[in-house]
Amino acid sequence: MTSYTSTGIAYDREGPRGKLPVVLIHAGVADRRMWDPVWPALTRERDVVRLDLRGFGDSAARPAGPVSQAGDVLGALAEIGVGRCQLAGASFGAGVAVEVELTSPPAVASLLLAAPAGSLLAEVTPELQAFLDAEGAALDRGDLDAAVEANLSWWVEGPHRSADQVDPAVRELVARMQRRAFEVTADWADVEERELEPPALDRLGEIAVPVLVLVGGLDLDAVRAAAARVVAGIAGARRVDWPDVGHLPALERPADFLSLLLEWTAE
Numbered sequence: 622m623t624s625y626t627s628t629g630i631a632y633d634r635e636g637p638r639g640k641l642p643v644v645l646i647h648a649g650v651a652d653r654r655m656w657d658p659v660w661p662a663l664t665r666e667r668d669v670v671r672l673d674l675r676g677f678g679d680s681a682a683r684p685a686g687p688v689s690q691a692g693d694v695l696g697a698l699a700e701i702g703v704g705r706c707q708l709a710g711a712s713f714g715a716g717v718a719v720e721v722e723l724t725s726p727p728a729v730a731s732l733l734l735a736a737p738a739g740s741l742l743a744e745v746t747p748e749l750q751a752f753l754d755a756e757g758a759a760l761d762r763g764d765l766d767a768a769v770e771a772n773l774s775w776w777v778e779g780p781h782r783s784a785d786q787v788d789p790a791v792r793e794l795v796a797r798m799q800r801r802a803f804e805v806t807a808d809w810a811d812v813e814e815r816e817l818e819p820p821a822l823d824r825l826g827e828i829a830v831p832v833l834v835l836v837g838g839l840d841l842d843a844v845r846a847a848a849a850r851v852v853a854g855i856a857g858a859r860r861v862d863w864p865d866v867g868h869l870p871a872l873e874r875p876a877d878f879l880s881l882l883l884e885w886t887a888e
Contacts, residue, residue: 623679630697631679632672636664641730643886644706645671646694648869649713649739650776651798652678658875659882666883670706672697674717678798681805687813691720695728707886709733711871712776712844716740719821719851722828732828733885735835735878736868737847740821746843748780765803772799779867781839791872825854832857833885837873838864 623631633653634642643663647655653671656663663669673680674690694717698706708729710718716739722729734741745753752775759767777795778787806812832855836848852858861881863870871878 624701625679626697626700628693628696629680629682630672630675630693632670632697632701633660634668634670634701635660636666636668638668640667641886642668642670642703642706643882644694644698644703644708645669646708646710646714646717647671647674647677648711648736648776650772650795650802651711651869652801654678654794654798655711655869655872657794658872659879662879663882667886670698670701670703674714676806676809677802678805683809684812687815689815690717691724691817692815694721695725698728704728705730707731707733709735709882709886710737711735712737712868713739716742716821719825719828720817722830723817723821723824726827726829729830731831731833731886733833733835733882734848734851735870736837736840736844737834737851738844738868740817741847741851742843743822743847743850744843746841746846748775748841749843751775752841760803765800768803769796769799775841776868779837779839780841782867787867788873791869794872795869822850822854825851826856828855832859833881834858834860835870835878835881836860836862837866837868837870838862839867841868844868 645656652673656671708718715734715737755771834848852860866873
């Protein structure tokens, strides 16, 4: 059964208490369902929280004011009694995870950043611009199917594969999650997104917790560049490369991701 905070953030919490909780923040083409493949095994071992960022999944309540994704995460963790955690974020969620750490360093013991994007993207490369153009054109003409397909083409298979080269179950799950986000936020054009100031990319040197960055070799060049910048900017950050995956390694290789996450968060 889905739980909700007083501000409408949907979350699940399962697993044995005692160690630091592990908190999972989903990608921008997803919601907390992206963690389904690792959830049963992970929650047998650890106390785990997964949540839907505002505008995704079941966090569908229209905000009364500007949205701060990092603020929502910190508010949710405070409300459910998680004062300090080990934080793992995917893509857009990796950027949110970094902003959470920068906003409240005592709340975060370590970071695992899979395919860092969102606030960690330094530039709009031609590949990324092509995606933005395709998604924007589809949304402008009200074609949700085409907008979803654009996201699948760039963020599931990526620039180096065709649709028949990826697991159709992954594609279908991401399609459902992305469509849900489009539907939830259909009338949110006037909702302001509150940006972190100074931005996360300019403050990487402030991060003092252990950081692991996971990079897919088949991902967009903008994401690979962001990963390199994060590793260079954070003292002691480690990098792991999976050459055979794209932008969503946790969905493409869930067993390996589970092993990596458990090893990284072991106390």
